[in-house]
Amino acid sequence: xxxxxxxxxxxxxxGMNAAVRAIVKTSLHYGVxxxxxxxxxxxLIHGWGKPLGxxxxxxxxxxxxxxxxxxxxxxxxxxxxxxxxxxxxxKEKVEGLVVIGGDGSFAGARALRAESGIAIxxxxxxxxxxxxxxxxxxxxxxxxxxVVSAIDKIRDTASSHKxxxxxxxxxxxxxxxxxxxxxxSGAESVLIPESITHIPTLVDxxxxxNKGRRSSIIVVAEGDDAGGAMDIMRKxxxxxxxxxxxxxILGHIQRGGSPSYLDRAIATxxxxxxxxxxxxxxxxxxxxxxxxxxxTVSIDDAIDKSALPNLDKEAILKKLLTGSxx
Ligand code: F6P
Numbered sequence: 001x002x003x004x005x006x007x008x009x010x011x012x013x014x015g016m017n018a019a020v021r022a023i024v025k026t027s028l029h030y031g032v033x034x035x036x037x038x039x040x041x042x043x044l045i046h047g048w049g050k051p052l053g054x055x056x057x058x059x060x061x062x063x064x065x066x067x068x069x070x071x072x073x074x075x076x077x078x079x080x081x082x083x084x085x086x087x088x089x090x091k092e093k094v095e096g097l098v099v100i101g102g103d104g105s106f107a108g109a110r111a112l113r114a115e116s117g118i119a120i121x122x123x124x125x126x127x128x129x130x131x132x133x134x135x136x137x138x139x140x141x142x143x144x145x146x147v148v149s150a151i152d153k154i155r156d157t158a159s160s161h162k163x164x165x166x167x168x169x170x171x172x173x174x175x176x177x178x179x180x181x182x183x184x185s186g187a188e189s190v191l192i193p194e195s196i197t198h199i200p201t202l203v204d205x206x207x208x209x210n211k212g213r214r215s216s217i218i219v220v221a222e223g224d225d226a227g228g229a230m231d232i233m234r235k236x237x238x239x240x241x242x243x244x245x246x247x248x249i250l251g252h253i254q255r256g257g258s259p260s261y262l263d264r265a266i267a268t269x270x271x272x273x274x275x276x277x278x279x280x281x282x283x284x285x286x287x288x289x290x291x292x293x294x295x296t297v298s299i300d301d302a303i304d305k306s307a308l309p310n311l312d313k314e315a316i317l318k319k320l321l322t323g324s325x326x
Pocket of ligand 1: 011072102126127128170171172222255
């Protein structure tokens with residue numbers, strides 16, 4: 001294999017640049033050219049690629065975002081769009097493609113593989129951590145730390161004013177960020193799409209937890225079955241008269257910032273592995289991490305099987321110590 005292409009796709013995630021750096025440097029080491037594709041699959045369709053050298057990837061390990069740019073390409077979902085991308089890859093004599101992204105990006109990569117025969121390797125790059133086959137996707141740890149530090153700050157003002165805050169964390173279909181940030185920030189309740197939200201129970205928990213206290217934090221995953229933080233606050237407020245309620249939606253600050261140690265390390269290790277897998281003739285695999293070891297799973301499993309947070313975690317820390325209703 002003499003030439004590979006590399007793109008970042010879907011929602012950006014801290015650590016994507018560390019992976020790009022590792023892939024380019026490993027490829028250069030093996031005498032392989034890496035064609036960096038601008039703006040994900042959109043760039044493949046339009047032929048926005050350039051060979052990357054050391055100068056392009058030096059001093060990017062600490063940068064958030066992605067130097068390659070990212071997009072959610074509508075055109076790539078069509079056969080015609082994908083054919084343009086395949087024509088470009090064949091013209092450029094690209095034999096392997098590394099896609100850093102989430103499940104939508106992998107679905108695109110899988111279709112491209114089926115229609116072109118070009119080898120693909122996926123690296124899980126999403127703050128949501130919602131991919132089967134890895135314990136920690138690239139960007140998840142940094143996002144978690146961002147959320148925990150934001151909640152710490154909200155706690156300061158909440159307890160000054162004796163307020164109850166509903167804090168919305170990202171996670172369109174998954175509660176990894178909400179659950180684990182709630183645990184680490186000492187939140188009083190957490191609502192995630194993987195478990196059913198029952199408003200009367202939540203009201204009871206809030207009343208129990210708030211007794212004699214100056215603040216309560218309820219972390220809400222944006223994809224919770226009962227709605228986002230605003231919806232939840234609206235639903236509970238008739239039962240919480242006399243309490244001072246507020247909502248904070250953390251939003252895209254969760255996607256930015258310099259990657260943590262863990263994200264840099266995972267991204268770098270899996271970037272090296274991605275290139276070596278392609279050179280060994282492998283394809284259709286995602287590189288994940290389990291108990292600090294790199295593992296591979298099929299792209300099909302990564303997309304089709306569900307990644308579930310650990311819903312016991314000591315019975316969600318005894319219902320977050322303990323508004324109860326365990
Ligand atoms: O997939 C990552 C994610 O950050 C989700 O948590 C969130 O729902 C979504 O992307 C937001 O996407 P966009 O930036 O396109 O609005």
